[in-house]
Amino acid sequence: MDIRLDGVGHYYDDFEVLRDITLDIPQGKIVCIVGPSGCGKSTLLRFIGGLERPTSGKVLQLGDPPTDSLNPLTYIFQDFALLPWRSVADNVSLVLEDHGLAASDAKRIIDDVLTRTNLADFANALPKQLSGGMKQRVAIARALAVNPAVMLMDEPLSALDSQTRELLMDDLIGLWTRAPFTAVYVTHNLNEAVRLGHSIVVLSRRPGQIRDIVHLDKPLADRRFGDPDLEQHQQHLWQLMRDEARAADAELLHV
Amino acid sequence: MSDRPAREVTFRGGGFAPKPVKWVGLIVFVALIAFAEWGTRSGWISALTLPKPSDVLATFGELYQSGLLFKHLSVSLSRLAVGAFFGAAAGIGVGILIGLFSMIRAGLVPLVAAIFPIPKIALLPLFVIWFGIDEGSKYALIAFGTFTPTVVATYGAVDNVDRGLIRMGQSFGLSWLSIVRKIVIPGAMPGILSGLRISLAIAIILLVAAEMLGAEFGIGAYILEAGSLYDLERLFAGVVILSLLGVTVSFVIGLIEKRLLRWRS
Ligand SMILES: Nc1ncnc2c1ncn2[C@@H]1O[C@H](COP(=O)(O)OP(=O)(O)OP(=O)(O)O)[C@@H](O)[C@H]1O
Ligand SMILES: [Mg+2]
Numbered sequence: 001m002d003i004r005l006d007g008v009g010h011y012y013d014d015f016e017v018l019r020d021i022t023l024d025i026p027q028g029k030i031v032c033i034v035g036p037s038g039c040g041k042s043t044l045l046r047f048i049g050g051l052e053r054p055t056s057g058k059v060l061q062l063g064d065p066p067t068d069s070l071n072p073l074t075y076i077f078q079d080f081a082l083l084p085w086r087s088v089a090d091n092v093s094l095v096l097e098d099h100g101l102a103a104s105d106a107k108r109i110i111d112d113v114l115t116r117t118n119l120a121d122f123a124n125a126l127p128k129q130l131s132g133g134m135k136q137r138v139a140i141a142r143a144l145a146v147n148p149a150v151m152l153m154d155e156p157l158s159a160l161d162s163q164t165r166e167l168l169m170d171d172l173i174g175l176w177t178r179a180p181f182t183a184v185y186v187t188h189n190l191n192e193a194v195r196l197g198h199s200i201v202v203l204s205r206r207p208g209q210i211r212d213i214v215h216l217d218k219p220l221a222d223r224r225f226g227d228p229d230l231e232q233h234q235q236h237l238w239q240l241m242r243d244e245a246r247a248a249d250a251e252l253l254h255v
Numbered sequence: 256m257s258d259r260p261a262r263e264v265t266f267r268g269g270g271f272a273p274k275p276v277k278w279v280g281l282i283v284f285v286a287l288i289a290f291a292e293w294g295t296r297s298g299w300i301s302a303l304t305l306p307k308p309s310d311v312l313a314t315f316g317e318l319y320q321s322g323l324l325f326k327h328l329s330v331s332l333s334r335l336a337v338g339a340f341f342g343a344a345a346g347i348g349v350g351i352l353i354g355l356f357s358m359i360r361a362g363l364v365p366l367v368a369a370i371f372p373i374p375k376i377a378l379l380p381l382f383v384i385w386f387g388i389d390e391g392s393k394y395a396l397i398a399f400g401t402f403t404p405t406v407v408a409t410y411g412a413v414d415n416v417d418r419g420l421i422r423m424g425q426s427f428g429l430s431w432l433s434i435v436r437k438i439v440i441p442g443a444m445p446g447i448l449s450g451l452r453i454s455l456a457i458a459i460i461l462l463v464a465a466e467m468l469g470a471e472f473g474i475g476a477y478i479l480e481a482g483s484l485y486d487l488e489r490l491f492a493g494v495v496i497l498s499l500l501g502v503t504v505s506f507v508i509g510l511i512e513k514r515l516l517r518w519r520s
Contacts (some may be wrong), residue, residue, distance in 0.1 A: 049426055081423035085441045085518040092273050094437060095427040128520040146427065 001055050001065045001072065001149045001181070002027050003048060008057035009207075016207040017043055021057070023201060023210065025122035025150065030220075032193040035203030036241065041186045042154050044208070048184060049152045050071045063147035070099050076174035078155040080135040082127045082142075089114065089123040092142045113141040116175065128140040133164035137171065139253055144175070157192060164223060176193040177221045188238045193195060194230045195223050202240050205248035273506050283483050306487040311495065314488040323477075328496065329419045330472040331462060334390065334499075338397025339458040346402045346454065347447060350409020354443070356434065360410070375400040383468070393465040400461040401454045408450020409443065416442035445519065455504045459497060474500075 003025040010018040018040040025031050025048075033041050034066040046052040049061050052072060065072035082091050089110050096106045114120045117137045127135055136156060143151055145210065157165045175181070187193055193200045216233060223230055288308050294300035295307040318324040353360045353367075375396055381391040382399075416439050424434040466475025474496050483487035 051422065051426060071426075073424070073426075075426040077423060079419055079420065082420050083420060083438065083441070083444075084520075085444075094424075095429070098430050098433050099426070124386075126518050128518065142427075 002180075003064040003150055004042075004060040004062055006060060008044070008052045008054045008059065010040065010047070010056070015202045018054070018205040019209045021210060023213075025102055025182065025184055026062075027149075027182050029198040030176065030183045030185055030196050032185045032187060032197030032200045032201060033186060033203065034191050034237065034241065035208055036175070036194050036205045036245040037188075038201045038248060039206050039244075040208035043205065043251060045075075045152050045154050045184060045186055049075055050148070056183075057086070061081070066147070067136055069147045071095065071146035072149040072172060073148055074143045074151055076136075076143050076151060076153040076156045078137050078158050080132075080139045080159075082129075082135055082138055084127050087124050088119055088130070088138050089139075091127070091138055095142055095146050105201065109145050113144045116144065117141040117171065128179050130162050133168055136168060140171070140175075149182060151181055153183060153185045156185075158188065165189075165192070171221070172196060175222045190234045190241075193237065194233045195219065195225075200233075200237065202237060205244045205251065211244070277327050278366075278455065303487075306491050310488045311491045314492045315495065318492060324496075327474050327477050330470075330473045331466065331500075334393050334397065335458060335466070337390075338394045338462070339401050339455055341394065342398035342401025342458065343405050343451060343454055344397070345411050346405025349402075350406045350447075351435075351440070351443070352408065352414055353410040354413025355439070363406075364410075369402060371403045371407065375461060377467065379468060388469045393462075394468070396465045397458050397461045401458045404454045404457060405447075405450055408453070409447050410435050412443035412446025412450065413439060415446060423472055445512075445516055448508060448515070452505060452508050454509070456501060459504070463497065 005021050005023040005025075008018060008021040011017070021044065023031075030033070033044065035041055036043065045055050050059075050103070061072075083094065086094060090112045092113060093106060096109060101109070110123075111120070114123055117140055119134070119137055119141055122130065122134065127138070130138065136159075139156075157168055160168065176183075185192075185196055196222075197214075197216060200216070201210060202212045202214070203209065204211045214233065214237065216230075218229065291300070291305055292308045295302065295305060315324075318327075349363065353363055378399070379392065379396055382395045386392040386395045420438050420442060421434060422437050429437070439520035461474035462473075463478065467479045470476040472494055478490055478493035478497075481487075481493060
């Protein structure tokens with residue numbers, strides 16, 4: 001299943017946030033969205049996931065999601081959004097409970113996703129006992145459990161320290177390499193964008209418009225921390241964004 | 256550098272972090288009672304001002320031996336249990352509805368605000384007319400008095416549930432009922448329980464008030480009778496029972512909190 005954004009624009013009252021976004025998100029690819037603060041990235045992601053409706057334009061699904069997908073459009077949140085009163089396994093179980101699965105099937109799915117995210121030993125831990133990186137791995141496991149057609153990630157690594165972030169990027173690349181998933185990945189961090197993105201969409205400052213789309217052909221598994229060609233892409237992206245970011249930063253002061 | 260005087264940096268990060276300290280509460284009680292005992296024995300506090308704690312204890316013993324303690328206590332406890340149960344259950348239910356539905360909120364919040372400040376004791380004669388002089392009016396008084404603070408605490412607690420968690424539930428396509436049962440109610444539980452602490456203390460106050468009108472048995476009746484005879488020992492014995500009741504209720508809620516809210520960091 002692909003996703004197509006067709007001329008999406010949005011106003012909050014008479015405050016224009018997004019303008020004429022047309023974009024394809026092809027199956028099995030990770031599309032990164034970068035742009036200055038407040039340009040409407042999170043808003044765009046909420047449109048794709050159906051949590052909000054744009055003022056103009058359409059968000060289209062091309063083709064049907066796989067029949068065994070329990071929740072085709074699935075989010076991973078910056079603040080993890082785990083239920084603190086449920087254990088790791090029960091947090092994953094939460095999103096399966098409404099689908100009337102047999103207990104043994106649910107258990108098999110939970111065991112499988114916890115193993116894939118190296119959390120099998122922590123199934124009974126409460127979120128308060130976990131580090132930030134582990135919490136986000138639980139959220140990733142929970143997303144994998146519903147077998148999504150498209151994963152929608154809003155700065156999933158921004159709340160983590162840079163070492164943990166590196167480790168989780170490796171985890172994500174590992175997961176993708178074993179079973180390619182489709183993802184829209186919003187980030188502030190250009191390094192994450194060049195490590196994880198098959199294409200990188202650069203938005204302008206508010207009202208967010210597409211300034212450029214950068215395609216990276218190098219396979220995800222071959223991208224390494226500090227690769228010179230990735231550095232070069234990162235430089236290029238920063239050139240694109242720099243003036244926008246500065247203008248956006250100054251603009252916020254006048255609001 | 257080295258020839259300058261070296262001083263340790265002054266520590267100023269202490270305080271503002273309550274920790275559980277065992278036994279201090281008990282010591283305060285014991286010290287106060289010992290002080291009263293000493294004062295009344297030495298005649299420094301006259302017998303009309305305060306009864307001797309040891310006499311109160313003796314009265315308490317008599318009450319226990321005559322079997323009346325159990326009689327009064329069982330009657331009072333069942334009134335408290337029935338009244339507080341219905342009041343708290345209705346309060347939690349209505350509070351959750353107010354938290355979830357804008358129409359109900361708009362309709363009921365002003366009403367609750369209007370009945371909250373009414374001293375429910377003032378309505379006792381009205382309850383007697385509506386529900387009869389027997390148990391009905393007592394249940395109603397306690398239930399009504401427990402209801403309003405529970406409603407206010409509950410809808411406040413529902414309002415404070417992390418919106419991000421609710422969004423998460425929606426984004427995974429959870430049903431409305433699942434979101435309420437698995438996210439909203441557990442998330443509101445800390446606020447509901449701390450509201451119950453207050454509501455149940457109010458319930459005890461109203462229990463006594465209710466029993467002061469037309470009750471043969473019950474701690475309130477016992478205290479009222481002792482008071483009208485100026486029998487300070489028995490009056491104090493009754494008051495001690497009430498305090499013990501309050502401490503017990505608060506202890507039980509503490510246990511429930513410990514069990515239900517283990518997840519809190
Ligand atoms: N529900 C809302 N009502 C009104 N304005 C909103 C709402 N949500 C977002 N906005 C505004 O829309 C603009 C875009 O918000 P959005 O959160 O999508 O930006 P963003 O690109 O994700 O920013 P950041 O990089 O800081 O996360 C911001 O100026 C924000 O203040
Ligand atoms: Mg955002």
